[in-house]
Amino acid sequence: MKQWFEERLHLSKGLASLFDHPVPKRSSFLDYLGFATLFALINQAVTGILLATVYTPSAEGAYASIKLIQATPVGNLVRSLHSWGANFMVVLIVLHLLRVFYEGAYKRPRELTWVMGVVLLIGTLGLAFTGYLLPWDQEGYWATVVGSAMAGYVPLIGNFLVEFLRKGAQVTGTTLTFFYSVHMLMLPALILLAFVPHFFFVLRQGMACTDELGEAKKRGEDVSENSLPFWPNVAFRMILVVIFVGAAMWILAAVYPKGLGAPADVLNKSHYIPEPAWYFFGIYQMLKYFPGYLDVLAMVGLPLIFFIVLFALPWLDRNPSRKPRKRPVALSVAGVLVVGLVLLTYQGMASVPKALADNGVIAHPSFKKDIEPVFQNQCLTCHGSANNYLLDSYADVTKIDVIPGNPDGSKLIQKLEGTVKPQMPIGKEPLSPDQIKTIRNWIQDGAKNN
Template sequence: MHPMSWLNERLGVGATVRGFLDRPVPANIGWLNTLGSATLFLIIVQIVTGIALALFYVPSADHAYASVQNIDALRFGALVRGIHHWSASALVVLIGLHVLRVFFQAAYKYPREVTWVVGAALFAVVLGFAFTGYLLPWDQKAYWATVVGTNVAGSAPIVGSVVIDLLRGGPALTTESLTRFYGIHVWVLPAVLLIGVAIHLFAVIRQGIAAAPRRTPLVADVPGESQRDRYAREYAAEKHDGHPFYLSLLKDAVVSAVILAVVVALALAVGAPLEAQANPNAVGYVPRPEWYFLDMFQLLWYVSGPAEPLVIFLIGSIGFLVFLLVPFIDRGRKRHPRQRPIATALGTASVLGVLLLTAQGAMAPVASTDVAATVNASTLTVAQQAGLKVFQVQGCAACHRLAGQGGTAGPDLTSVASRLSAAQIQQQITSPRDKMPPYADLAPGDMSNLLDFLSTRK
């Protein structure tokens, strides 16, 4: 007897599997519909590589860093950690693209509202994985990004200090925080993720894959017909003209294969970064979040003042609520993006906003405030060179950009002399009218040299 027949005689799942593979799906689903399966594929990659890493990782501030170094030294260790690292980034990208596909095609509409809500919650879970996993290597980048990240969460009104204590397992980021992040990363979030994915996939199979929206529907309107009946008729027509599901799986496989190839290539060529061991005393270290949190980090530049925690909290919580409840906000029947101008415009604006903030965050200078290296000193007089030195010593570059180096808290001074006269610049330095600190104590010689130098910046 054939082994599969033997198994099927006992399990009886053959008909179910065949029904699953043969079921008709709308003909117009295409490459964009592979994003969800690619997300699922990356989740599986993360679980498998994560389990392998957990065999060697030690969640203790004393040993975590050394155990990660050890993993990198083991056979395939650096590769597995590299795949886990790059696949995490890929997962954030893929789940984001998947959300965008569903949003712009309005595939969350009846009868797929629950699919969307669970999927939106899964998006938050994936970000939770990214946030908690980031601390585990216990290197400088991990430590300080988490200091800032937990502080952002902890600046929430009223509950902030409780949130900090819950996240860090105490007021400071210590070994208690590491065990807590580890426990959340490998036990709590995976449990939530698996339950969520199960519900999400069940809903996808139960309701079938949404057809791509058509400007002209396949079926004609029937007066007085309910939305429910109309949908059933339309979806039946889509499936009538459809093709079997297993043909779609071919595209899914191609996309997953390409993504895995990219992830493995990055793991081999770049690997997972590991900076120096976390040092809570590292003055001068410039914390940077991982790229998918850069937009929030950058947002902190633009919101400040006594209401900052409230504003950040409101933007975050209202934003997420709106995201979660999209199917109950956009209730119209039309699904084509051009027939939903408001939803499409708001979605596009949100995407552009996130991209813009991320790009600005990414381009914000790190510790490179070495202006002297980029200014062509040979064209400067002795006094101007002394002024450049004053600029450097006084730490102006911490806030001001000049010749492509320096901070972005204050205005770019690359061509300041074309905007302001020397007297105006001096006025601004000694008694600023905005948030810049006054430098009234500057020695007169230093001041004149500095003005002399800045006057050459046209």
């Protein structure tokens, strides 16, 4: 049987490249963060498949199906493992990326290995983000509302991107079904397409820590005193890392099981404070240090530059050395960025993020750019196309409650300010004074459809 498979698949060469190579004695457990990330991915795949056998991807059935899953100890543990596994996977892949950067392992000949790793990072963040909504509770719903609103800051196509992500102006059951398909089909396919070449490159090129040994062997030097065989010595270390990560995951899932909050309430009658997922807290905290007109830089510009630099790093870094002590500038810049992001994330978790919708008073607002987004975010849940009292188009907004040139006489302003009860929007925090003043200015300018 072994010979039959060998003739067709030539497995021995692949296994030899994996098991029959020496590794420096100085290698540390940090070198195996990639293997730990793979274990976390396998955990997510297994627990995700188990959850999918019970989960109902609709606004009517999602919350009830999660309650059904949590009704049994096994189901509760599986969901908790999936939730904690998502956090582990985000943290592990970031640590793995930082370790690779520190070792300079993105340099020639491993440029494509690094690029595929960045794609895996993006796919992992996408999985974490799309999975947040699926329980259809208050936490997931409002985190998705806030997170998807970030796309609105992209110049020119912001509104299109928000509506594409939400499949409409608001987060609805259609959004949930779309996120489920992305979470279960599209992103796993992306991760698989990136992981296969990533793993193949690692097998063919070996770990970066083995390069010095390989060069010494080519020179005819005896490397036995400075190295360990991968099997069984180094493989045992990798297994220990997996056992440690798995044990931590199981302990946290058992001691701190994932809870389920109140069902998603689009009217937010309980005044739940919307917050993004924890991995967006750094960006939201950074918004506090930017004036309103520079929010687009914090929300779009800096993250875009960051990922462009990540992809292009092997070609941007011209320093031929991989040794950390010979790369002080690159490591110093990376260190400042990491410390800054960690501090911003910590601060963001301990404070209320800056509200996305409040961009200051606009003296001469545009309906499309400045007024319509407020109605989309705050009003269309009750006053959308499925209801009798509409606010989902310019004609609907202006035909009843707006008197051009007369904001004080416009019923819209009276409702928003609360002089005519009930104050709108019902079940949500009132619009900020800056938002109301901006709408007043738009009406004062003639309520134009601009």
